[in-house]
Every structure is written in structure tokens, then in C-alpha cells.
Amino acid sequence: MRRACIANPCRRAVSDTAAGHLDDAVRMSTTTMSTPHAHRRRALVPCYLAALAGLLFGLDIGVISGALPFLSKEFQVSDRMQEWIVSSMMLGAAGGALAAGELSSRYGRKSALLVASVLFLIGSALCAAAWSAHVLIVARLILGLAVGVASFTAPLYLSEISPPALRGSMISLYQLMITVGILAAFLSNTAFSFSGSWRWMLGIVAFPAAVLLCGVVALPSSPRWLMSRGRRTEARHILLRLRGDPADADAELRDIDGVLHVQQRGWALLRHQPAFRRSLALGMLLQVIQQLTGINVVMYYAPRILDLAGFASAQHQIGATVMVGLVNVLATFVAIALVDRSGRKAVLYAGFAIMATGMGALAILFHLGVASRFEQVLAVGMLLLLVAGFAMSAGPLVWVLCSEIQPARGRDFGIAVSTFTNWISNALTGATFLSLINAFGPAATFGGYAVLNAAFIAVVFYLVPETRGVTLEQIEQKLLAGFPLRDIGR
Known part of the structure; x- marks a missing residue:
């Protein structure tokens, strides 16, 4: 999206003199x-x-x-x-x-x-x-x-x-x-x-x-x-x-x-470079996956979810969302601590497993019925588990990977396209959650998100490269040489 400009040599000479x-x-x-x-x-x-x-x-x-x-x-x-x-x-x-x-x-x-x-x-x-x-x-x-x-x-x-x-x-x-x-x-x-x-x-x-x-x-x-x-x-x-x-x-x-x-040539690369199309497609897929974890339905509709879990008071519903926000902040520190120590893929595996567990447990709770105080507290705990799994993994790491896997000449274009994909996926998720709840019920809706999170573990295994400790130049060389996406990292 951004276009590199090289200064005029005469102008640069004058600028260098002034700079001196x-x-x-x-x-x-x-x-x-x-x-x-x-x-x-x-x-x-x-x-x-x-x-x-x-x-x-x-x-x-x-x-x-x-x-x-x-x-x-x-x-x-x-x-x-x-x-x-x-x-x-x-x-x-x-x-x-x-x-x-x-x-x-x-x-x-x-x-x-x-x-x-x-x-x-x-x-x-x-x-x-x-x-x-x-x-x-x-x-x-x-x-x-x-x-x-x-x-x-x-x-x-x-x-x-x-x-x-x-x-x-x-x-x-x-x-x-x-x-x-x-x-x-x-x-x-x-x-x-x-x-x-x-x-x-x-x-x-x-x-x-x-x-x-x-x-x-x-x-x-x-x-x-x-x-x-x-x-x-x-x-x-x-x-x-x-x-x-x-x-x-x-x-x-x-x-x-x-x-x-290094001039940006995103459109030209998209037309003529199959390797760039692969990295661009992976970046878009990662952004769609990030939204299909179900995290933003929690952020946007937490009081509605808590109402389904038996919290009738609006004050109690909104008060419980504070814990969601607090866990979101604290778990982000976990991501910062682990991303360069344990590697991208290991953290993503853990995060998707945690989110699948949280969503699956919510689905079971809603299927059986949330009646007692203990079950209500357990439902809140599963929401917090979901938020923690996202904040420590897919939340920050998807953005890191989307910037790492794009070649230098197409990085601006690739990041812009993946960002656009993120927001469109975000909008579609937010625009369908209540309709899904009304059509299929909370148990089936949360169960569907649980299945998706479990499936994303396989996507990470087969498609996502491990980029920890690898330079952007090395990633680009392997990508353009035709290596499978999962092998362009370490």
C-alpha cells in the first residue's frame, strides 16, 4: 500500500550539507x-x-x-x-x-x-x-x-x-x-x-x-x-x-x-508470484481463524451470555464482565513472556486447546441447564478460560505471524489485506451470534465454536510455520523457493 520514494540526488546532496x-x-x-x-x-x-x-x-x-x-x-x-x-x-x-x-x-x-x-x-x-x-x-x-x-x-x-x-x-x-x-x-x-x-x-x-x-x-x-x-x-x-x-x-x-x-509491489506479486499468493492466503486464513474462536462474541455479548447462564441483574452481568477484561489483560502478559521462549506453534496449540475446552464446557452446561449457583459460577469460569486461552495465543500471535510470513516487497499489501479480512470476519461474527443463539440454542452454538477451536489445532500443525528465532529474510527465501508453508520457518 505504501510506495517507496527515492530522493533526488541533487536534493540529497543539499540535504546532506545542511544536515552536516x-x-x-x-x-x-x-x-x-x-x-x-x-x-x-x-x-x-x-x-x-x-x-x-x-x-x-x-x-x-x-x-x-x-x-x-x-x-x-x-x-x-x-x-x-x-x-x-x-x-x-x-x-x-x-x-x-x-x-x-x-x-x-x-x-x-x-x-x-x-x-x-x-x-x-x-x-x-x-x-x-x-x-x-x-x-x-x-x-x-x-x-x-x-x-x-x-x-x-x-x-x-x-x-x-x-x-x-x-x-x-x-x-x-x-x-x-x-x-x-x-x-x-x-x-x-x-x-x-x-x-x-x-x-x-x-x-x-x-x-x-x-x-x-x-x-x-x-x-x-x-x-x-x-x-x-x-x-x-x-x-x-x-x-x-x-x-x-x-x-x-x-x-x-x-x-x-x-x-x-525495497519498493512495495503487492499487486504485481499477487498476479505473478504463486509463493506470495500462498503467504497472503495463510495470513487471511489466520485472521478468519482468530475471529472464529468466538472471542469477540464474548466481548460484545458478555451480558447476554451471562443472562443465559442465569444472571438476571444487569448490574451482575456487567460486573462479571470486569473479570473478563481483567483476565484478558493478565493473559496478554503470558503471551509476551512465551512468544519468543516457547515458540509460536506451541503457544497456539495450548491456546486453541484451552479455548476448545472452555467452549465445550459451556456447551455442556447450557445443554444440561444452568440452575444452581455453582453451575453459574462454573459458566463464568469457562468464559474466563476461553478469554485466557485467546489472550495468551491467537490474540497477539496471529498479528505477529501475519507480518512475519509476508515477503518484503509485499508486506504492506499483505498486512493491509489481512487486517481488512480480520475486520470483515469480526463483523460477520458479531452480526450472526444472536441469530445463531435464537436458531440453534446456546448449547449448539457454543458446541460449534468448540469444534472449530479443536479443528484449528490441525490447521496450525499442517500450515503454520514456526518462526521463532528466524530472520524475516530467511523466511522469505524459503517461501520464494517453494517450501511448504509449514516449513518456511525453522
């Missing part, structure tokens, strides 16, 4: 006025602000579950309309993810984040003021556009602005902030559930959106994007401010130069 003078000035400044701690703080502040987009992402995922029982009563909406209210955000996110590549490439990562923050602010305010279910759907479409742009641009900006030694941690921070946002939404929902203030549940997102909007204005542009536009002097100036050491800044500039020579 700038280097002298900054070297004097850093010697007399700055400290390593100051440079580290200066480099991390933009990263934290960009990670705030992940918090907004998580908030928008989580708030609807608490608001849905109250707004459905006020607007007297059917289950089908509830599905549209939930899934409209994911449809918007699919469109936002497609537009984000061109937006961030043409106007810059900072401008794309600015657009996302404005859309977050407008969408959340319109949600709070919605006077009908149809207006609410439009408002959530706007929020979806914001989520789509942010989910593409924020990790990209973080990867380009973070200090190299902290790049992995900063990208992991973004993923962690999504889970923190979901937990914060569940806590907020619980607080407002006693008054039934669903408008405040949805409108609360406007406050961090305003903070993000103000913060993005002060963010530096991405040095890599500036280099792609031939603005080498500006890129070097920003790197000197962020890194402090001119030698480090110059080394990073040389690395960026090397990357920019």
Missing part, C-alpha cells in the same frame, strides 16, 4: 544541555501518545457490551438490530483499514493519527447523543473508521519512531493498551450500570479521544516517512532529537535508506 551543519549544532546542544535520560524521555513520550490509540481501540470494543442491554430497551430494538449496532463498527473498521495505507503513505503517519483522533471524538460524541438506533449505527460506523485507521497506523508509527532497542516493547505496549482499554470500558460500564446511563457508557470515549487529539498535534513526523518523501534534513533533525547521539541517528538513516530501496 545541523549535526554540529545538535552535537553542541546535546553536550551542554541534554542528558541520556532526557533523550530517552523525549523518545518515549511520542510512543506513549501513539499507544493511547490502542486504549481507544479497546474502549470502543468494550463499551457496547454494557450499553447494549439498556439502549435496546430504550429504543425497543430487535436482536437483529442489536447485531447491526454491534457489527457496524467492524464494517467501518474494515473500510478504515483499507483507507489507512494510502492516507498514511500520502499524508504521513502523524496526519493519519490526527484523522483517527478526530473521528474518535466525533463518533463517540454522536453515540452519546444518538436519538435512534439508526443514528447509533452511523455513529459506530464513524468510530469504526477511526479504529481501522488507528489499528493500521499506530503500530506502524511506533515501529518507525521507537528506539531500536525498545521497538518490540513499544509495539507490545500498543497491544497491551487494547486489552487495558477493554478492561477500562467494562469498569466504566459497571459504574454507569446502576443508573442505566448508556449514553455516558458510550460517550466516555470522547475524553481520551480529546487527549489523543491534543497529543498528536505535538508528535514528530515519522523519520521513515520523511525520508520516503525526500525530506532527509527533517528526518535527521527528528532522529537527532529522539536519539541524542549523531552516530546513532546516522546509522538509522542508513538503515532507512536500505529499506526504502
